[in-house]
Amino acid sequence: MPLLKVIDLKKYFPVQQSFLERLLSRKLDYVKAVDGISFEAEKGEVFSIAGESGCGKTTTGRLIVRLIDPTEGKIFFNGADITCLSGEELRKLRKRMQIIFQNPYASLNPRMKIGENVGHPLEIHGIAYGREKEKLVMEMLEKVGLQPASKFYNAYPHELSGGQRQRVAVARAMILKPDFIVADEPISMIDVSLRARILELMIQLKEELNLTYLFITHDLAVAKYISDKIAIMYLGKIVEMGEKEVIFSDPKHPYTNALLSAVPVPDPNVKRKRVMLKGEVPSPINPPTGCRFHTRCPLATDICRREEPKLVEIDDNHFVACHMIK
Ligand SMILES: Nc1ncnc2c1ncn2[C@@H]1O[C@H](COP(=O)(O)OP(=O)(O)O)[C@@H](O)[C@H]1O
Ligand code: SF4
Numbered sequence: 001m002p003l004l005k006v007i008d009l010k011k012y013f014p015v016q017q018s019f020l021e022r023l024l025s026r027k028l029d030y031v032k033a034v035d036g037i038s039f040e041a042e043k044g045e046v047f048s049i050a051g052e053s054g055c056g057k058t059t060t061g062r063l064i065v066r067l068i069d070p071t072e073g074k075i076f077f078n079g080a081d082i083t084c085l086s087g088e089e090l091r092k093l094r095k096r097m098q099i100i101f102q103n104p105y106a107s108l109n110p111r112m113k114i115g116e117n118v119g120h121p122l123e124i125h126g127i128a129y130g131r132e133k134e135k136l137v138m139e140m141l142e143k144v145g146l147q148p149a150s151k152f153y154n155a156y157p158h159e160l161s162g163g164q165r166q167r168v169a170v171a172r173a174m175i176l177k178p179d180f181i182v183a184d185e186p187i188s189m190i191d192v193s194l195r196a197r198i199l200e201l202m203i204q205l206k207e208e209l210n211l212t213y214l215f216i217t218h219d220l221a222v223a224k225y226i227s228d229k230i231a232i233m234y235l236g237k238i239v240e241m242g243e244k245e246v247i248f249s250d251p252k253h254p255y256t257n258a259l260l261s262a263v264p265v266p267d268p269n270v271k272r273k274r275v276m277l278k279g280e281v282p283s284p285i286n287p288p289t290g291c292r293f294h295t296r297c298p299l300a301t302d303i304c305r306r307e308e309p310k311l312v313e314i315d316d317n318h319f320v321a322c323h324m325i326k
């Protein structure tokens with residue numbers, strides 16, 4: 001049984017309209033941020049969601065940890081339907097599922113010392129208070145490489161560097177010993193020189209604490225490093241999904257190929273043809289008809305403008321949504 005199973009998940013945000021617009025159009029427009037995605041993540045694996053900015057990655061992450069409610073679809077965690085949990089049940093789920101945000105500064109309370117920031121979830125969930133809490137927090141600070149822990153315990157977020165703050169955010173996500181963590185671009189806002197060390201820390205903690213990650217990134221080089229499986233998203237849809245090795249060695253979807261051609265190849269003997277993407281990502285309010293990628297796809301034909309391609313399994317665990325790939 002997969003730890004996480006998502007079935008036909010959708011999130012439509014109503015577009016804010018002025019009084020006059022509402023009066024004239026009589027129709028509500030929606031941003032189709034996530035528009036019918038399905039996938040499974042097994043316990044212990046790193047499942048990555050990759051794609052350009054605006055394709056619905058963050059919304060997917062927020063839906064899964066139930067920070068926002070889906071418009072349609074189902075989410076199963078450890079076999080249980082968590083789509084509509086609320087109140088006490090949702091609070092219990094929070095203990096098992098955590099999220100690390102892109103901006104570590106925004107996710108920490110600037111008026112709380114680091115020790116209080118990290119220890120707060122222990123109090124909220126009634127797990128530890130006072131001395132006991134302090135001990136658990138100190139251990140966790142050591143684990144994420146904030147040493148000596150006593151120095152960091154009493155510091156405030158503004159006294160730390162970006163990399164140190166993201167270590168604090170990791171510590172806070174891990175302190176409840178969750179099973180599952182959504183990491184939403186956890187290294188994209190920290191200094192390039194510190195990124196590899198944070199990724200290494202996340203992998204090490206995953207092994208140590210037997211975690212499962214939903215890892216969100218716009219950077220395929222990062223996805224290549226950390227993932228077991230990858231789903232490529234475009235305008236609210238998954239266009240290709242499979243084992244990391246397959247996605248990188250045998251990509252099928254024209255969008256995946258375009259993204260991959262922008263990733264530097266370390267081996268000078270391997271040459272990849274650079275595919276330039278035309279134009280901008282279209283608006284998710286009125287996505288293109290048929291295949292959403294047809295306005296930018298070098299292979300698009302008539303059928304692409306008319307019919308939406310389904311995500312089909314073309315090989316063992318390798319899924320592609322494209323009329324040209326069978
Ligand atoms: N709360 C919201 N209200 C309206 N539109 C939103 C909201 N959150 C995200 N969106 C829109 O949904 C789309 C997907 O956003 P997001 O999930 O943040 O993408 P990504 O993380 O891949 O950059 C974007 O067009 C974004 O503007
Ligand atoms: S379905 Fe057509 S437009 Fe879409 S990716 Fe395939 S070839 Fe390109």
Ligand SMILES: [Mg+2]
Pocket residue numbers: 057058059
């Ligand atoms: Mg995002």
